[in-house]
Amino acid sequence: MDKLQIVGGKRLNGDIAISGAKNAALPILCAGLLTAGDLDLTNVPRLHDVRTMLRLLEQTGLKVTQDDEHVVLNGANITSLEAPYELVKTMRASILVLGPMLARFGEARVSLPGGCAIGSRPVDQHIKGLRAMGADITIEGGYIHAKCAKLQGTRIHTDMITVTGTENLLMAAVLAEGETILENAAREPEVVDLANMLVAMGAKIEGIGTDRLVIQGVDALHGTKHAVISDRIEAATFLCAVAATGGDIRITNTRTDIFDVALDKLREMGVQLTVEGDTIRARMDGRPQPVSFRTTEYPGFPTDMQAQFMAVDTIARGPSRVTETIFENRFMHVQELNRLGASISTEGNTAFIEGVERLVGAPVMATDLRASASLVIAGLAAEGTTIVDRIYHLDRGYDRMEAKLSAVGADIVRIK
Numbered sequence: 001m002d003k004l005q006i007v008g009g010k011r012l013n014g015d016i017a018i019s020g021a022k023n024a025a026l027p028i029l030c031a032g033l034l035t036a037g038d039l040d041l042t043n044v045p046r047l048h049d050v051r052t053m054l055r056l057l058e059q060t061g062l063k064v065t066q067d068d069e070h071v072v073l074n075g076a077n078i079t080s081l082e083a084p085y086e087l088v089k090t091m092r093a094s095i096l097v098l099g100p101m102l103a104r105f106g107e108a109r110v111s112l113p114g115g116c117a118i119g120s121r122p123v124d125q126h127i128k129g130l131r132a133m134g135a136d137i138t139i140e141g142g143y144i145h146a147k148c149a150k151l152q153g154t155r156i157h158t159d160m161i162t163v164t165g166t167e168n169l170l171m172a173a174v175l176a177e178g179e180t181i182l183e184n185a186a187r188e189p190e191v192v193d194l195a196n197m198l199v200a201m202g203a204k205i206e207g208i209g210t211d212r213l214v215i216q217g218v219d220a221l222h223g224t225k226h227a228v229i230s231d232r233i234e235a236a237t238f239l240c241a242v243a244a245t246g247g248d249i250r251i252t253n254t255r256t257d258i259f260d261v262a263l264d265k266l267r268e269m270g271v272q273l274t275v276e277g278d279t280i281r282a283r284m285d286g287r288p289q290p291v292s293f294r295t296t297e298y299p300g301f302p303t304d305m306q307a308q309f310m311a312v313d314t315i316a317r318g319p320s321r322v323t324e325t326i327f328e329n330r331f332m333h334v335q336e337l338n339r340l341g342a343s344i345s346t347e348g349n350t351a352f353i354e355g356v357e358r359l360v361g362a363p364v365m366a367t368d369l370r371a372s373a374s375l376v377i378a379g380l381a382a383e384g385t386t387i388v389d390r391i392y393h394l395d396r397g398y399d400r401m402e403a404k405l406s407a408v409g410a411d412i413v414r415i416k
């Protein structure tokens with residue numbers, strides 16, 4: 001099991017290129033099931049979850065060819081409509097094959113994703129919406145069995161805003177009979193990126209970027225070329241790193257218009273940010289000011305940035321409070337940060353952070369993807385050596401993080 005060894009206290013200086021967004025790439029890859037044409041993708045991040053999704057899709061018969069720049073999918077010869085447990089259990093986003101399989105082939109057998117460290121994460125809204133479109137869905141033996149001659153467009157109002165729920169229902173609706181209205185839809189930039197690509201494939205979607213999507217079903221979709229949107233969570237993670245260590249970095253190949261709330265909070269912390277085209281320059285000296293926030297759906301403060309900002313708050317010049325409203329158990333990093341000398345207490349879904357003068361390196365354990373990133377950030381700021389164990393969690397969502405950090409001056413190495 002790989003570990004990261006970090007010797008903290010180094011300022012970060014230099015350029016970091018941001019990769020494509022994991023949470024856009026995963027639904028976009030599943031959209032390859034919707035067409036017999038070529039889906040020619042660029043800026044697909046090299047991540048464990050992407051490799052897992054490609055393996056799952058190849059098992060259905062979808063053809064995948066890739067070189068350094070491109071991942072080309074072709075769904076002309078799909079031979080299996082099953083997403084097996086052994087793959088789904090390692091990646092919940094596998095549920096995203098359900099909508100496309102039902103839409104194009106009228107059948108799917110997808111293992112029910114288990115829970116994960118941050119919460120139970122049910123998929124009841126995905127199922128409720130597909131049933132409303134006429135799918136006959138039974139759950140037995142841990143599998144979702146779905147059948148439907150032809151999905152019918154209808155109005156769907158999900159009980160809560162769900163990112164992959166919106167994406168699954170959107171991919172079902174583009175080939176359904178008639179009009180589908182998705183109300184209470186997620187507006188995350190990754191949902192927008194998927195929708196924009198579906199339109200390029202011939203789908204008819206209105207209201208992209210709003211909480212009400214209106215889709216006119218079409219008979220078939222053709223292929224297209226698409227560049228995956230840049231990863232705003234990765235960008236914010238590196239900005240939190242420099243906020244914690246001090247330094248002067250330039251984040252390149254990033255969008256600068258899709259995480260304003262995070263940029264505002266970084267400025268509140270005392271980070272000097274200048275935006276030039278697809279580059280954000282971040283300069284930081286001295287200890288950060290504390291920032292408080294509560295996570296909400298886009299365009300509010302992203303839950304996927306909560307752990308990273310909390311790591312910076314641990315060494316801020318004062319107290320802060322963080323409230324997590326999306327997931328019921330997304331404070332797994334708190335105890336690990338306290339092992340590094342942080343002073344955090346929690347009450348339900350709120351964490352109270354006392355800023356301390358300094359953290360001290362120690363062995364810590366990653367528990368989920370963004371918690372891992374939070375421990376790396378804390379280790380970069382801590383005095384002495386931090387060992388982050390179980391970093392397979394990190395590799396799921398970050399493309400060679402230690403390489404990007406050591407290239408800007410961090411003392412960080414992967415230990416096999």
Ligand code: EPZ
Pocket residue numbers: 022023026093119120121122123124125126160161162163164165303304326327328369370397
């Ligand atoms: C997506 O997960 C992201 N994953 C998550 O990123 C992200 O944290 C989350 O959205 C929230 O932004 C991908 O896009 C692959 P939800 P998703 O459905 O779609 C409840 C990361 O770190 N809910 O928006 O699974 C659910 O339990 C990952 O990159 C139901 O109750 O999240 C949660 O409390 C972690 N029933 C809330 O809604 C449902 O049918 C939001 O979940 C669906 C969701």
